[in-house]
Amino acid sequence: MSHFAFTRRWRAGSILAVALLSLTGGEFSYAAKKPERAPVARKANPEELLNDIYKELSRNDLDAAQRKADALVEAYPSFRLGHLVRGDILLMHTRPVAMLGAAVPPGSDSKLADLRREAAVRLQAGRPAETLLPRALLQMRKDQRHALIVDARHSRLYLYENRNDGLRLVQDFYVSQGKLGINKLKEGDMRTPVGVYYLIGRLPGVKLPDMYGKGALPLDYPNDWDKVNGRSGSGIWLHGTPPETFSRPPLSTDGCVVVSNDDLNFLTRSVEIGKTPILIGDQVEFVSKEQIDKDLRQAAGLVENWRRDVENRDDTSLKALYSPKFKSAADETIDAWLDKNRYLPGAKKISVTVSDPSYFRQPSQEEVIVTNFTQQIVIGKFRHAVRKKQYWAKEGTAWRIVAETNV
Incomplete structure (x- = not known):
């Protein structure tokens, strides 16, 4: 599910307020006395305070918006966007305001553009639904x-x-x-x-x-x-x-x-x-829990295939799991890396287990799965455990290991 399918957190009314205040060129205009300052709420989240201001503007309550803007800049005196919004609200007492930053004097175009971009980003922020x-x-x-x-x-x-x-x-x-x-x-x-x-x-x-x-x-x-x-x-x-x-x-x-x-x-x-x-x-x-479970089964399945081939000493199948681009941290080739990590090569029966895994998907266009786990090898009385990190990348239709380290 895309970001835009989110439920909105500080949305109702605020979209209208900012659209009127800055994005669509609409105007607010009121005649009112300057309200008294509201008590400072230093523990309040500044974005929540900013959202409350937009809600008051969407309700056409300039006095309430003014009080909350005063509280915002008093609680967060270095919050420039808060000062910008408060300046516009002060200006609304005397004339219509058509765009965010109307109270800013000429010559501050670059800084004003930055603040407008910040306002847009903060306003569009969303939290996922609790089920996602x-x-x-x-x-x-x-x-x-x-x-x-x-x-x-x-x-x-x-x-x-x-x-x-x-x-x-x-x-x-x-x-x-x-x-x-x-x-x-x-x-x-x-x-x-x-x-x-x-x-x-x-x-x-x-x-x-x-x-x-x-x-x-x-x-x-x-x-x-x-x-x-x-x-x-x-x-x-x-x-x-x-x-x-x-x-x-x-x-x-x-x-x-x-x-x-x-x-x-x-x-x-x-x-x-x-x-x-x-x-x-x-x-x-x-996404849904069902999609997470599906992706997790796939990621865990990749590591299980690797574990099985290591345990079976199936060198051909094991090597096929590694990408031609593979390089170890020491710039070793696939063959050199596998030789280095092959314990007691003459032994016929070994046991390989994987425990304490973590699995992450890289949140980008590159399809990459990063896994960390503890590998334990038992060969008779010989026991060896090592923590491994593997990077699996999708190459065509197949997933292959492009990097692996012992950590």
Whole structure:
């Protein structure tokens, strides 16, 4: 199911309000006294406050919209979009307003365009219906408590909790990404990478330049799939914003994923370094439990075929599961890699088991499944266990391993 099949979260009335305020050229005009300031609600979500303002405008209640706009900018004084909306509401007391940013003086066209883009992205944000699940998260390990999904097409980050009864959407956040969009290829191309990554560190803001805000969570870009495809670069982080900036335009970073400092603090308390995956793509789908189960059976079936061929020592069938593009982390060929991972080759009977698996689908046009599992080999009294990561890519009609590492 596509993003546009979502149920809308802050929609009723807000579509009309923003259309009237900015997109369709409609006008609001009221004559009213300047209302008193509302009490500051510092714990309120700024997007919810912004949505409430649009709802009041759609109800033609300028006084209520003014009070909530005052509360918004007092609670979040560096939220430039909030100030822009409040300025327009003040102007509505004296004359019609035909477009978002009507109160902005001439000469600020570039900044105004950025704020309009941010407003449009925030307004179009949606949450999936409770019955739908992210197709990218097929199965997580029990010790993986959370996962992040970045929907690059809609500048949105979703935080999921892995519970005994299944996945639960905890919160979603507005994000900024690379100036030139996604599909990073090389250092300095101003693009955000697409793929399945892990958060591998936590950097406090006091040790970083102001541009990173309250801190940063580095990603393990480039991953093995990136390296197979010749993608390079480094320093891709999830980080905050400068002290004087609440949020940045949707396309404004050098390739990092950027959230507000408040949101970064929330995420930092939730994630676990080395365990929490972050999946980035422009094909984020939310589907039924039945579709998840179908995809999971397929992914688990690929690993089972691999396990069976390893156990049966069927070298021909095993090698056929690997892509001609395969290269190990040490740049080894398929034959060299398989030889390196063949234990006691003279033994006739071995047992191979797979446990603690995770399965992720890359949320992009590239059909890639990333799996992690523990492989245990038993040959008589010899026992060996290793944690493996495999990248399976669809080549034509067949799925093949393009990268594999022992972790």
